[in-house]
Amino acid sequence: MLQKTNTSYAPWYILESNDKKYARIKALQIVVDSIRKACEEKD
Numbered sequence: 001m002l003q004k005t006n007t008s009y010a011p012w013y014i015l016e017s018n019d020k021k022y023a024r025i026k027a028l029q030i031v032v033d034s035i036r037k038a039c040e041e042k043d
Contacts, residue, residue, distance in 0.1 A: 006012045
């Protein structure tokens with residue numbers, strides 16, 4: 001499923017889920033990094 005639906009404009013990320021807090025922080029880091037990258041590309 002991941003290979004067929006993963007695209008450059010909508011990528012999938014696999015998060016370790018042994019620790020909820022760690023997984024949430026990791027997800028937020030991915031979102032922030034993606035937003036930064038998009039903002040830099042527009043400049």
